[in-house]
Amino acid sequence: MKWHQAHTTWFFETFVLRPCLPGYKPFREEFRCLFNSYYNSLGEAAPDKRLRAAFSRPSLDEIVAFRTHVDEAMEALFVRHMSEEVTRRIVLGLNHEQQHQELMLTDIKHAFFSNPLRPAYDAAPFIGVHDAAPARFTWHRFCAGIAEIGYPIDSTNPVDFCFDNEAPRHKVYLEPFGIANRAVTCREYLEFMSDDAYTRPELWLSDGWEAVKKHAWQAPLYWERDATDSTGWRIFTLRGWHPLSELLDTSVCHVSFFEADAFARWKRCRLPNEAEWERAANGRSIHGNLLESGRLHPAIASGDGIDQLFGDAWEWTASPYTGYPGYKPLPGALGEYNGKFMSGQMILRGGSCVTPATHLRATYRNFFQPETRWQFTGIRLAA
Numbered sequence: 001m002k003w004h005q006a007h008t009t010w011f012f013e014t015f016v017l018r019p020c021l022p023g024y025k026p027f028r029e030e031f032r033c034l035f036n037s038y039y040n041s042l043g044e045a046a047p048d049k050r051l052r053a054a055f056s057r058p059s060l061d062e063i064v065a066f067r068t069h070v071d072e073a074m075e076a077l078f079v080r081h082m083s084e085e086v087t088r089r090i091v092l093g094l095n096h097e098q099q100h101q102e103l104m105l106t107d108i109k110h111a112f113f114s115n116p117l118r119p120a121y122d123a124a125p126f127i128g129v130h131d132a133a134p135a136r137f138t139w140h141r142f143c144a145g146i147a148e149i150g151y152p153i154d155s156t157n158p159v160d161f162c163f164d165n166e167a168p169r170h171k172v173y174l175e176p177f178g179i180a181n182r183a184v185t186c187r188e189y190l191e192f193m194s195d196d197a198y199t200r201p202e203l204w205l206s207d208g209w210e211a212v213k214k215h216a217w218q219a220p221l222y223w224e225r226d227a228t229d230s231t232g233w234r235i236f237t238l239r240g241w242h243p244l245s246e247l248l249d250t251s252v253c254h255v256s257f258f259e260a261d262a263f264a265r266w267k268r269c270r271l272p273n274e275a276e277w278e279r280a281a282n283g284r285s286i287h288g289n290l291l292e293s294g295r296l297h298p299a300i301a302s303g304d305g306i307d308q309l310f311g312d313a314w315e316w317t318a319s320p321y322t323g324y325p326g327y328k329p330l331p332g333a334l335g336e337y338n339g340k341f342m343s344g345q346m347i348l349r350g351g352s353c354v355t356p357a358t359h360l361r362a363t364y365r366n367f368f369q370p371e372t373r374w375q376f377t378g379i380r381l382a383a
């Protein structure tokens with residue numbers, strides 16, 4: 001948590017204050033390297049990512065003082081005339097910080113799960129855990145045609161924001177497709193597990209089958225066998241352990257791309273590609289079980305129409321993470337923010353129960369390696 005707080009502060013010091021506030025004095029010169037995440041073009045190599053949590057110094061007090069120092073300098077900057085470029089960097093810094101706020105919750109969950117005491121982040125019970133029956137599964141059909149995807153950025157407005165990887169808006173041709181009205185539930189995923197899916201190589205991509213064997217996967221991350229529950233399982237949540245029998249109708253989460261793909265194949269369906277997903281989400285308001293709900297876990301689908309597009313769990317798509325036609329990374333070191341990860345990762349859409357609503361867009365492209373499971377990642381079927 002200290003690293004996240006220091007790194008989001010570092011972002012403003014490095015990309016806003018050092019280059020743009022005349023006379024700015026850095027808080028501590030060594031922080032330039034210490035809290036760099038992955039920007040190689042800044043010079044010195046950043047510390048090994050795996051060691052981040054191991055540094056007991058600087059202390060929390062010093063990081064809070066670093067934050068205060070940067071906050072005060074930002075306020076000094078605000079009273080000056082700010083160029084459009086400075087404004088754009090500040091807006092990017094705020095969106096970066098929102099990303100880290102989500103990562104803090106998913107990192108806390110993983111850290112607490114890794115602790116033998118298995119502490120709860122928030123011990124208050126789930127709100128509405130015994131909600132009404134979930135929405136019945138249906139398909140929503142879309143005709144063939146040209147769709148426009150990507151964010152239509154207004155380049156004359158410095159506070160109109162999207163990440164560089166969401167632009168340019170462009171046309172794609174889509175064959176007719178169907179998309180599920182809701183995300184896959186824990187009940188459905190348990191049926192997949194009960195059909196011996198984790199021991200049937202024919203259901204898995206080659207790399208997925210290797211991952212199943214390498215990690216001895218038998219269930220989503222945070223599921224643990226529990227003979228006292230009728231399902232035989234319990235789930236670790238940000239509110240501590242919960243019997244699976246009480247979460248059966250909630251969306252399954254903490255599955256890898258490989259598990260999402262294998263589930264879809266078992267269902268004789270497939271995952272949507274990102275253009276199909278965006279076509280389904282286009283024009284909808286950002287509404288759902290997001291961070292502001294305070295639930296901190298996926299909920300039960302209940303709405304009419306296509307539900308759960310935003311919130312609950314990020315939805316793996318079948319689309320590899322690449323640049324859109326005409327994609328241009330930001331100039332300079334900030335070009336490393338997104339563009340250099342366009343290899344070996346898959347696109348996820350829609351945000352999760354720990355994503356702030358103001359952070360999302362229908363065009364938002366998240367990306368992770370296909371083995372990743374520590375984010376709130378789930379499944380929506382397409383056909």
Ligand SMILES: [Fe+2]
Pocket residue numbers: 007037096100
């Ligand atoms: Fe970052």
